[in-house]
Amino acid sequence: MFDSVDLAGAAAAVAQLQAAVDELITVGLTSLTGEAVLAVTRAVEAQKRRLAVADHALIAEIDSRGSAREHGCRDTTTLLSQLLRITPGEASDRVHAAADMGPRRGLSGEVLPPIFTRVAAAQAAGTISAAHARIITHTIDALPAAVQAEHDESVEAFLLDKALDFDPTVLAQLAHRISDTLNPDGTGDTERDRARRRELRISRRPDGSSYLHGELTAICTEALLAVLDALAKPKPETDGAKDPRSAGQRNHDGLQDAMLMLLRANLLPDSNGVAATIVVTMTEEQFHTHGGHRA
Secondary structure, eight states: OOOOOOHHHHHHHHHHHHHHHHHHHHSOOTTSOHHHHHHHHHHHHHHHHHHHHHHHHHHHHHHHHTHHHHTTOSSHHHHHHHHHTOOHHHHHHHHHHHHHHSOEEOTTSOEEOOTTHHHHHHHHHTOSOHHHHHHHHHHHHTSOHHHHHHHHHHHHHHHHHHHTTSOHHHHHHHHHHHHHHHSGGGTTOOHHHHHHTOEEEEEEOTTSOEEEEEEOOHHHHHHHHHHHHHHSSOOOOBTTBOOOOOHHHHHHHHHHHHHHHHHHTTOSOOBTTBOOOOOOOOOHHHHHHTOOOOO
16 A cells, blocks of 8 residues: 565665664763763654654554454554554554554555644654654544634644644643633534544553553443443442442442353354453462462
8 A cells, every 4th residue: 555665675774774773872972072962862862753754654554454464463553562562552552643644545546645744744854752743633633523624733833833842741731721722621522523532442461450541422431331330339238338349349340240241141243253252361279279360
C-alpha cells in the first residue's frame, strides 16, 4: 500500500543511523564549553523527535500489509508489543500516532497527506515531542464532530505554537482549557460522537492482573449497570457481619461472575478456531494446598 525503499537502501540507512549514534556515544564532551554541551543536547533531542516520523511510516506499512495476522497476532498493537518488547499501552499509542501522522493512500492509490499535517511537519522538523503531538491530536479528536469541522485547524495551530514554548504538562493544561471552552462539560457531544470515541483498553501486568481505561456508549453503560445491579449487590449478613467488600470490589466481583457465567454458557464464538477457554497453570502442591501466586 505504501511506497518503500528496497531492502538494501533501508539497511544502509539503518547502518548510517547506527554509525552516527555510535560516534555520538563515544565523542568527547569534556573539551566543549557549557553552552556547546547545551547546543549538542538540543540537537540530539531534535533528531530523536524526528525519528517518530520514521516510526509512523514503518507502523503504517506494517498495518497496511496485515503483518499482525501473518504472525498470529490479533492486531498491530499486539504485534508491536511482542516485537519490540514494549507495553500494550505504548504500542497502542504508537499505532494511533501512525494513523494520525503517518503516510496514507487513497482507495485509488493516490498519496494523501497525514490527517494532522502540521503536527506531522513539526515532528519531522524535530520541534515537538511525541508527547506534545499526542496531546494535540487527542484534544482535537475528543471534540464533537461539528466543533472539529469549525475549529480543528485553529486549535491545531494554537497548540503547536504553544508547544514550542511549553512542556507537555503545561500544554495539556492549555488543551484542557480549550476543550472546556469549545465543549463545556461535553454538552456538545452527540450520540455519534460518543460512539466514535468508544474504547476499552486492558493493560496487563506480569502477574496476569490488569487495569482498565475506556469510554462506554450509553447502551454499553446500561448493559453493564444492569449486570452489576444483579451480581454486585452486598451479600446477606452472616452472624451480624456485613459484606466486607467495598463497592468497587463488589463491582469487580460482579463483572468477574458475569464473564465466568458467559464462558460456562458456551455462547462465545471460537477464537482462531479454538473455543474460548481459561487456562489455569499451577503446581501439584498448589493444587493440593489451594495455594496461589505469592508476590
